[in-house]
Amino acid sequence: MSRNSAKTAKRSAKTPRRTDKKGAKSARGAMKKATKSARRPVGKVTRATSVAIRAPSIAPKSSGKMIRTPSPPMQPMAGQEILLKTHKYQVGETVYFTSPTFGRAAATGSYTVVKLLPSEGDDYQYRIKSSGEAFERVAKESQLDRV
Numbered sequence: 001m002s003r004n005s006a007k008t009a010k011r012s013a014k015t016p017r018r019t020d021k022k023g024a025k026s027a028r029g030a031m032k033k034a035t036k037s038a039r040r041p042v043g044k045v046t047r048a049t050s051v052a053i054r055a056p057s058i059a060p061k062s063s064g065k066m067i068r069t070p071s072p073p074m075q076p077m078a079g080q081e082i083l084l085k086t087h088k089y090q091v092g093e094t095v096y097f098t099s100p101t102f103g104r105a106a107a108t109g110s111y112t113v114v115k116l117l118p119s120e121g122d123d124y125q126y127r128i129k130s131s132g133e134a135f136e137r138v139a140k141e142s143q144l145d146r147v
Contacts, residue, residue, distance in 0.1 A: 087116050087124050088141055095144040097128060097137070107137070110147055 089095055091113050099107035111128035114136055119125065123140040130137075 085124075087126075089113050089126060089144060089146075091116060094147045095126075095128065096147050097130075097139055098143050098145070100143070111137070111139075111144075 093113045095111055095113060097108060097111045099105060109130060109132075111130050113126050114129050115127035117125035117127060117138065120140065123142050126139050126141065126144065127136050128139050128144075129135075
């Protein structure tokens, strides 16, 4: 035998081995591809599934006419109809305080408005101070008169 024939004989013997290796590799690759295609990624929806999901949720179409419903009742505007009552006296103004009949009679006299207080019921309240006393009093608007 010549050298060429010996090489071809060796090659022919090796070729089936390589084919076996390639065949095994290609079989493994085909298996991987098959398993990958069998798995669906989470969160992705294919077209066939999205149609199946959407189909039951489609509502029957209306005739195209708009249904008009009565509007909810409107509240009246606060600024126009409700008049806010304000304090009758201002800070620094001198007023005449009439004490209630069950209290001290000496409290009656002229006082200076020190602070405006929130209302108690219908009457606004004021913090008043007399020049002859060291403390302040709280008086209702109904107990005060202008001097």
